[in-house]
Amino acid sequence: MTLLSVEELSVTFTGRDGGRRGPGTDAVCGVSFTVAEGEVAGLVGESGCGKSVTSLALMGLLPRRGVRVGGRAVFRHSGPDPVDLLSLPPAALRDLRGRQLAMIFQDPLSSLNPVVPIGVQVTEVLTRHRGLRGRAARAEAAHLLERGGIPDPTRRLKEYPHQLSGGMRQRALIAMAVACAPRLLIADEPTTALDVTIQAQILELLRELVDDQGTALLMITHDLGVVAGICDSVHVLYAGKVVEAAGRRALFAAPAHPYAHGLLGSVPRLDAPRGERLHPVRGSINDRLSWPDGCAFAPRCDRYTLECLDATPELTALPGATGGHLVRCVHPVGNEGSAAADTPTEREASA
Amino acid sequence: MSLLELDDVKVHFPVRRGLLFDRVVGYVHAVDGVSLTVEAGRTYGLVGESGCGKTTLGRAVLRLTDITSGRVLFDGTDLAALPGEAMRRARRRLQMIFQDPLGSLDPRQNIESALTEGMAAHGLGDGRAGRRARIRDVLERVGLPAGALSRYPHEFSGGQRQRIGIARALVLEPDLIICDEPVSALDVSVQAQVLNLLEELQDSLGLTYVVIAHDLAVVRHISDRVGVMYLGGLVEEADSDTLYAEPRHPYTRALMSAVPVPDPDLEDNRERILLRGDLPSPASPPAGCRFHTRCPWRQPERCDTERPELTDIGGGHRVACHYAAGIADGTVRPTTELAPRVLRDVPPPREAAEPARETMTDG
Amino acid sequence: MTIRTEKLDRLAELTARRDTTTGAGLWTEALRRLRGSKMALTGAAVITVFVVIAVVGPWLAPHDPTAQTWRDEVFVNRALFVGPRSGNWLGLDHLGRDQFSRLLVGARHTLLVGVVSTLIGLVAGALVGGVSGAALAFGGRAGRGLDTVLMRGVDMLLALPSLLLAVSVAAVMGQSLTTVMIAVGVVQIPVFARLLRGSMLAQAHADYVLAARALGVRRRRVVLAHVLPNSLGPVIVQTTLALATAIIEAAALSYLGLGNPDAAQPEWGVMLAQAERFFVPEDLLDQASLMAVCPALGIIVTALGFTLLGEALREALDPKLRG
Known part of the structure; x- marks a missing residue:
């Protein structure tokens, strides 16, 4: 069943950008694709092809000023009616994000708050979206980290992001992203900053998630090898x-x-x-x-x-x-x- | 004929701590005893993951970082023993290409000035006109227009910047160029342009390369001989084709199995060795074999205590593993404790029938 | 067919390398960006007006700023002051001098103090910071030692509260305008030294410095031609910001009575100090208050001008924002 259906998505950066004046730059102009449940869809392209902008637009993470977004992105969430992610009010979108839609980024270090222990950051997600508190939340957080392949999770929960290696951080981020069993996971170059042996571990983890939970995965990458290994359908931008x-x-x-x-x-x-x-x-x-x-x-x-x-x-x-x-x-x-x-x-x- | 020979090169960085005055509290063993030989006119590839010391080793050859011990023989002279000014002059014959094409160019320097600087430092070229002619010649070789001279680095695309970096090395007419991740910062389509350019230049100018990269496919593509580094040391070294056909060290095998290939059939069916855990810290490397903490074939006792030497197993194929032969013929089996998931058991992913319009599965 | 040929030409144009464009250096780019910034233009305008007044003020002044021409019209004891009138546009001060003329002439001293003291801080600080940074980055073991010694000295200076330091200098050297300039300048030294050193260290680790060394460029040239010029951006920004603080601090020192012993010479800080005791907080437009408000506004607006220009420069020079 189609989970996400993007129709004629366009993103234009208007106004002055770094001193340049102009009618605006079309970062994305009319992109359409669908992602089905349990499917891994790949967006492939080189820098500047608009693949990251597409993912940010879907998550509603583009700045509001100076950006014009057009088209529709119909998302079939667990509620009765499908919603258009692009026209959803910010509060509703925030609610959807994390619970049904999650995203992992290329640079795990900058996606984590450096001054808050990993454990607090994971339990925060659990508290906000699943209402878990205290000991239950901590136990669930440890369980999530363990499932993400982090050894000794109870100790790791007390550590700060800089104490973890790059691969561990990406695992922690994935653990946070899948904490609420989202229906759609958007992964923006999730392994680009990692070494190949670590990349293989992360890809395996993502594959397991898709196979076990039926999560749909939108994989954004420039690496054709990664695409060949994990994606069901491929869209070249x-x-x-x-x-x-x-x-x-x-x-x-x-x-x-x-x-x-x-x-x-x-x-x-x-x-x-x-x-x-x-x-x-x-x-x-x-x-x-x-x-x-x-x-x-x-x-x-x-x-x-x-x-x-x-x-x-x-x-x-x-x-x-x-x-x-x-x-x-x-x-x-x-x-x-x-x-x-x-x-x-x-x-x-x-x- | 060997142009460059490293003999037990070590680079240890002191770790300093202290409130008022810094004290050395330990050492990071970035490069820990590497010996290798680079033949003239050939390409030697150094591959390894971040933190394995490959970049430090490359810089140590040019003495951009201090060498703790060991010898670096370049055309018969030991670079490690050269005094400062003699080393500076020796750099005319040893050049380097950097990973970040923008970062390695001074943003305030236009291209002409960037390219003349090296010639001025070594007193090359007769006068302004002579230098100009040489620069134009090199620019043409690397495929840049002569009009580039008056422009600044930020006005070029990534691939063009890397060409400028290559031109800067070439104007000095070096014998050896160390390429430190020459294409990893570039887009895929541009990567291939630069790799081809490097190969063309080697053919026409007879250059010798040491290519340092994390991407095994890139290294294999361009190198005649490949050395695999792990945690400051070489674990395996062989001719490019041999290494690909018969990787003997467990780390090489894991690395090779982790490199994705843009071919779905191969991806689905190939042996995959997933390593557990992360790279240990080079400040306190494990005793014995450096790889034993992550090795799927780790054997009790010997691996933990005795550091394996790089030994020739025939045909110039050198491996640093006690059990290389046993693993190859199957007598040494993966230990259960760290057993790798060797064969991938996941069924091949479903083909999406119509990816952009309707979809097939019904929830 | 013509449309097609047009399109083909366009394609050829796009495919051909654009050789005609000439390169624009970093500073040219920064200037171009500054021209488009309202903040920079406002700051520059304020500073220009200030500098013009400082230079030609004495000739513009309608009256002698030190002469107590209308001494008999002002009765301080009875709080009787003379407000703005046709000959004296900003009224008279407590000694019957023309307030407008004093303000114009005072600008010159204020500018002098600001510029000279910032220059003292800049030159001495850059020297210490530059030597220190170069020594640490390229000097090996001996360099590290030199850097440690220099930086501990700077740290000690930095640890003292700036005004206290200035007061101490003034106390040692006696009361004069030179004292104020030196005192304010000395306070700036550690700021500039730390800034240039840090900036140089950051640049020394940049790849292009490594590349220059790999080319075989001599160390001296690496420092002078690559590291130093690329480290100056933050220092230039800091200079404009320091001018603002220098003016304020000079005013503060004058206010505390450490400035020019000849109190008749107009200077904004001195004027503020002298007018302070007559100040009526309830009515800012009363002449008693106006005597303080005018120089205070002068100080604030000028400092703001320098700050605006500094901030705009900081933005223009930021490599992250470069298009």
Whole structure:
């Protein structure tokens, strides 16, 4: 059953930002996706693609001034009627956050209060959302930490965030996030700051949560390896729009958007034979068009033709693919027939 | 021919405490006896997790941190014994590329000044015009426009900044470049550009690299020989392909199994060794084998008390584990107490049928 | 077709490297940001007016500020003062001198005290802090020793309450305007020293310093060309803020009677001190109160001007806010 359905989410930063004046920057422009119960959905992209802004918008954590949020995010909470997270009054949203919606961040140290012991921070959540107090709250907190894989939890409860290692802190945060068995957990780059052996532990923990509790997980990451390991469905973001969406097997087997294709070609693989050259995407995120002018990726794309500049490409089903493989591209990779029919730009320009 | 040879290099940082005057109360054993050889024209990869001392080791080679003991032989001279001014001059041949491309450039210095500074320090290039010509040549090599010269670091993208960092090292025509996490701060698509550039430069200029990184896939991609570090020491060293095909040290195996691969089939079916717990503090490293506190194959007595030497098991494959052979042929089994979840028992995740529109499961 | 070619041109333009833009340094950027800040503009305006008054005040003053021209019109014993009138726009003070002229001329002394004492603090503090920071960061064992000695000295200065320190200096050196400047300046030394040292230490650990050393740049050049210039931002901000406190502290010392022994010379702090005993809290617009209110307002507005500019500078120089 669909738990969260995001429709045409857009986030625009207006006003002056760091001295820049302008009509506003579109961080996210029309992102749609759904997350089902017990599903792990991945938002993938590089810095500046809008993936973190999307998560903050869903949690209502964007600053109110200078930000314009549009679209809908229908969340089926445990109550009778689904609610739109984007138009919910702050008090109601606060109530939902922590109990039904939880989030973990990239940097566990800055998400914890440095001067309050871990135990107090965990019990606080339990008191606020589950009404537990005193000894019962402490016992439950210890239980949660233990389930998060923290050894000797009763001792850890008395410690301060700086006394824990990075992995422990992330575990503590996850313990806090799942304290009330939320229906949806948003994880924003949860393992980026951690070492790979610790990352493996955390990913395993998240996987267990999803399998045991049926929690839906929205995984935001730049790491394609992490996506391949944990996500059921993948949404690749570029310049604030979903450019490709597919089940993970379909995506990794045959990425259709040139950007997704390029990303996969850029990652050095542990199992690739040595000496094989990588195939990077040229340029950087700064070289992009604005979507109304055509495909934002065109300046970095090897396959672009004039059709790419006609209008914003639509997110459509990939021709010939089975089931829900969507791509926003005029000349998807692996669909050479139609691409060859068009004259490449260089030739046309020189003619 | 070996260009760089480290012989039992140790770097210990004093821990100071004191109210009025600082007293040394202990030492952090950041690098604790590393010996390795880097062949000329090749790439040596040092891999390990944060806190293993790989960055300190890289800086110790350039004497950017003081070496406590050991020898650093560069082309026959022991850098560790050089007096200050001679070491400064020696740095022309040994250069470094840093992790944070923005942080390693002076924000108040434009690119031209950043690139000439090294030449001025070593008295290279004849006059202003000569230096300018050299800079332009190097800029072209790293793929930056000549117009970049008058601009400042904050006006470039991450990948371009790293190119500037590479250019800064290249203008001195070094023999060896130490690349400390050269791509970990960059976006994936840009990472590949920089890695390719490093490889091209090696091919055309005959450079020798020491690449330090936490990402095993990056290190394996670029290196001819790889050393795995754990808590200040090398635990395994082999040619890149050998190490990947036959990792012998339990830590290498765990590390390798933890690196995610962008391939769902591989991810679902591969052996996974989850390590328990965290890295012990390098201020009080465990006795015996440094890895025994987290090792799934830990054996009683010997592992806790005797520190294993890095020994050659054939073909230049060196391992620091008492039971490497036994683990490889299966006679030494994982001990129950810390038994790893070796094979992943989770059923492969369901395929989402239509991720962006309707969904399949009914609650 | 033309639309297409236009779009193609645009694409080419975007794809081509933008070589034409010339680089803008950090200070240029900071200035650009300052120009857009209301806070900075207000502060700068206040300071400009103040400095102009301080420089040309004596020529603008309609009367001699020290001459007790209207001595016979003021009766202090009977609390009879002369308020604003056509020749004396701000009335007369308790000795029958023109209040407006005194205020104009007094600005000069106030500025002099503020600038000179801040300069004393800045130069001495930066010297101590700079040597200390450089020694600790690059001087090895001997450097650490030098730093410890210097910083313990500074700590002792810092431990004394600033006004008490100033009073002690004044007591030792006797009563004069120079005393006030030195006293206020000495108080600033530990602040500047600590600030520059801390800032330099932070910069010394930055990657670009390591990079410069790895390039083989000499230590002296690393300190002078990289560490020091990058450490100056907070010191410059502190200088503007210190100017504000210096003016207030100089006024306080004058008020306590430690300033210029020639009490006839107008200075805002002295004026405030002299007017204090006539002050009527119930009616601020009464001439008796006005004698105190005018110099007090002068001090407050000027100090505020420097503070505003300092805060705006702090924001403009903050690398985190750089676009």
